[in-house]
Amino acid sequence: MKYVHLIWASLLRSKTRTFLTLFSVVTAFLLFGMLDSVRVAFDAGGAVAGANRMVVSSRLSITQSLPFSLLSQIETVDGVKRIGYASWFGGVLKDNRQFFPNFAIGPGYLDLYPEYEMSAEDRARFEGNQTGAIVGESLAQRFNLKVGDVIPLQATIFPQKGSNNWPMTLTGIFRIKDEKRKGEENQLMFHWKYFDEANDYIKNQVGWIIVELDANKDAVVVGKAIDKLSENSDRETRTQTEQAFNQAFAKQFADVGLIVTLIMGAVFFTLMLLTGSTMTQAVRERIPELAILKTIGFSDVTVMSLVLLESCLIVVLGAAIGVGVASAMMPGISANSGGIIQLPSVPAQTWAAAILLSLLIGIIVGLAPALRALRLNIVDALAGR
Numbered sequence: 001m002k003y004v005h006l007i008w009a010s011l012l013r014s015k016t017r018t019f020l021t022l023f024s025v026v027t028a029f030l031l032f033g034m035l036d037s038v039r040v041a042f043d044a045g046g047a048v049a050g051a052n053r054m055v056v057s058s059r060l061s062i063t064q065s066l067p068f069s070l071l072s073q074i075e076t077v078d079g080v081k082r083i084g085y086a087s088w089f090g091g092v093l094k095d096n097r098q099f100f101p102n103f104a105i106g107p108g109y110l111d112l113y114p115e116y117e118m119s120a121e122d123r124a125r126f127e128g129n130q131t132g133a134i135v136g137e138s139l140a141q142r143f144n145l146k147v148g149d150v151i152p153l154q155a156t157i158f159p160q161k162g163s164n165n166w167p168m169t170l171t172g173i174f175r176i177k178d179e180k181r182k183g184e185e186n187q188l189m190f191h192w193k194y195f196d197e198a199n200d201y202i203k204n205q206v207g208w209i210i211v212e213l214d215a216n217k218d219a220v221v222v223g224k225a226i227d228k229l230s231e232n233s234d235r236e237t238r239t240q241t242e243q244a245f246n247q248a249f250a251k252q253f254a255d256v257g258l259i260v261t262l263i264m265g266a267v268f269f270t271l272m273l274l275t276g277s278t279m280t281q282a283v284r285e286r287i288p289e290l291a292i293l294k295t296i297g298f299s300d301v302t303v304m305s306l307v308l309l310e311s312c313l314i315v316v317l318g319a320a321i322g323v324g325v326a327s328a329m330m331p332g333i334s335a336n337s338g339g340i341i342q343l344p345s346v347p348a349q350t351w352a353a354a355i356l357l358s359l360l361i362g363i364i365v366g367l368a369p370a371l372r373a374l375r376l377n378i379v380d381a382l383a384g385r
Contacts, residue, residue, distance in 0.1 A: 003309075004206075007313060010282070010286065013282070018314065020277060021314060021331065022317065022318050023316055024274055025319065028268065028270075028271045028322065029321075029323050029326075029354055030322040030323070030374075031264070031322075032264055032268075032319075032323070032350075032357070033218075033326025033327065034326045034329065034346075035260040035264060036346075037326065037330055037346045037347060037350050038180060038333075039257050040349060043250070045266055050186060052212065052213050052215075053112065053211070053213070054210075054219060054239050055210055055240060055241070055245035056070075056210075056226055056227075056238070057208040057209075057220060058075065058235065058236070058237060058238070059237055060236070062088075065202060065205035066205065066237065067204065068208050068215040069204075070206075070230065070235070071083060071085060073229050074209060074211065074226055077222060077229070078213070078225065079214050079217035079218070079222035079225070081212045081214045082108065082228075083112075083210060083211050084105065084106055084109035084111070084112045084207055084210040085105070085207075085209045085210070086104060086206065086208060087103060087192060087195060087196075087205070087208075088103050088207045089102050089103050089157070089158065089190075090157045090158075091153040091154055091155050091166060091237040092156060093151070093153065093154065094152075094248070098143075100139055100186050100187060101162075101186065102153065102187060102189070102190075103188075103207065104189070104191060104196075105192055106192040108148070109189075109210065115175070115176055115177070115178065116174040116175075116330040117174060118134065118153060120176070120320055122147065122172025122173060123172060125147075125172055126171040129171050130193060130194050131194055132169050132170075132172075132189075132191070133151055133153075133169065133170055133188055133189065133190040134171060134173065135170040135173060135189075136173070136174055136175070136184060136185025136186055136187055136188075137174070138183075138186050139186045139188060140173050142186070145173075146170065147170055147173065148169070149169070149170045150169055151188070152167055153168055154166070155199075158200065159200050160200060161198075161200065162200070178382060208245070211226065220241075224239075226239045258309050264317070268361065271361065272361055272364060272365055274313070275365045279311050279365055279366055280367045280368060280369050287380060289380045290303055291378045291382050292382075292383030294376065301374070303374065303376070304370045304373050304374035305370075307366060307369050307370040308362075308370040311343070311362045311366025311369070312358075312359060312366060315359075315361050316355065316359060316362060319354045320355075321352065321359035322354075323346055323354045327345045330345050
C-alpha cells in the first residue's frame with residue numbers, strides 16, 4: 001500500500017491517455033455486465049421448486065403441438081388446481097416489421113393471470129364475441145387501437161380457407177401494474193375455438209398448457225406426474241416454470257449464451273491489444289524514471305511489481321465502473337424485455353467473473369512491460385540506450 005501514490009502518479013503522468021484507456025475498459029465491461037446478466041438470466045430460472053404456475057409444452061420443441069385430449073388427463077393429476085391453454089399464431093398487421101406476440105387462448109386462460117387487469121365490460125365483450133380479441137395497453141397505444149376497431153391480422157403460418165386474412169374485433173384492453181412486466185402489454189390474444197375451427201392445418205391441438213398448482217403442493221412432484229402421462233408417447237411433454245418456458249421460446253430464435261461469448265471474446269481481444277499497447281508505450285516513456293527508482297534502492301522485483309499493479313489497477317477500476325453502470329441500467333432493461341428477463345441488477349456471479357477477468361487481463365497486458373522493467377539496466381537506461 002505504501003507505493004499506491006507512485007502507481008497513481010504513473011497513471012496520471014498522461015491524463016488524456018489514461019482517461020481514454022479507462023473509458024475503453026469501462027465500455028467493454030459495461031457490455032460484459034449487461035450481456036452476461038442476460039446470459040445468466042437465460043441459463044437460470046429453470047428450477048421448478050417453489051413455482052405455483054407452470055407451463056406444459058412438448059419435450060422436443062415448443063413448435064410441436066400437444067393433443068387436446070391431454071387437458072382432461074392433466075386435470076386429474078393430484079396437485080393441479082386449474083389449467084388453461086394457448087396456441088401460438090404468429091400473425092402480423094401488414095408486414096413482418098409490424099410483428100408482436102399474438103396467440104389463441106382457451107377458456108379460463110385469463111383467470112390464471114389475475115395480474116392482467118381488464119374491466120368487467122371488456123371481459124364480457126370478449127367472452128361474447130368469438131372473433132373478438134384483446135390487446136395490452138402498450139400495443140393499443142403503439143397502433144392507436146380502440147375498442148370496436150377491426151384488427152386486420154395477417155397469418156404467417158396458419159391460413160384460413162386459403163387466405164391469410166384473420167380480421168378480429170378489438171373487444172378489450174388489459175393493463176399490468178408491475179413496471180417490470182409492462183412489456184407483456186405488447187401482445188394480442190384471441191379465442192382458441194376460433195383458431196381451431198378456422199385454420200386450415202391443425203385441429204384439436206394446443207401449443208402449451210398453463211397449470212396452476214394447489215397451495216403447499218410440491219411443484220417438482222406435480223411436474224413429474226404430468227410428464228409421466230405422456231411418457232413413451234410421440235408427444236412427450238416437459239413441465240417447467242414460466243421463466244424457463246420463456247427462455248426456451250427465446251432460444252428458438254438465437255443461442256444467447258453463444259452470442260454473448262462471441263461478442264465478449266471479440267471485445268476483450270480488442271481491449272487487450274489496446275491496453276497492452278498503451279502500457280508498453282507508457283513504460284517506454286518512463287525508462288529513465290524506472291532507472292532512477294532502481295538507482296535509489298528499489299529492487300528489480302519491486303519495479304516490476306509497480307508496473308504490473310499499474311496495469312491491473314486501471315483494468316480493475318474500469319471493470320468496477322463498467323459493471324456498476326450496467327447494474328444501474330439493468331432494471332430498465334428488465335422492464336422492457338417483455339417479461340422474458342427479470343433481473344433487478346447485475347447478479348453476483350457476473351460481478352465475480354468481471355473482477356477475475358479484469359485481474360487476468362491486467363496481468364496479461366502488463367506482463368511484457370513489467371518484464372522489461374525487471375530486466376532494465378540502470379546504466380543503459382540513464383544513457384538512453
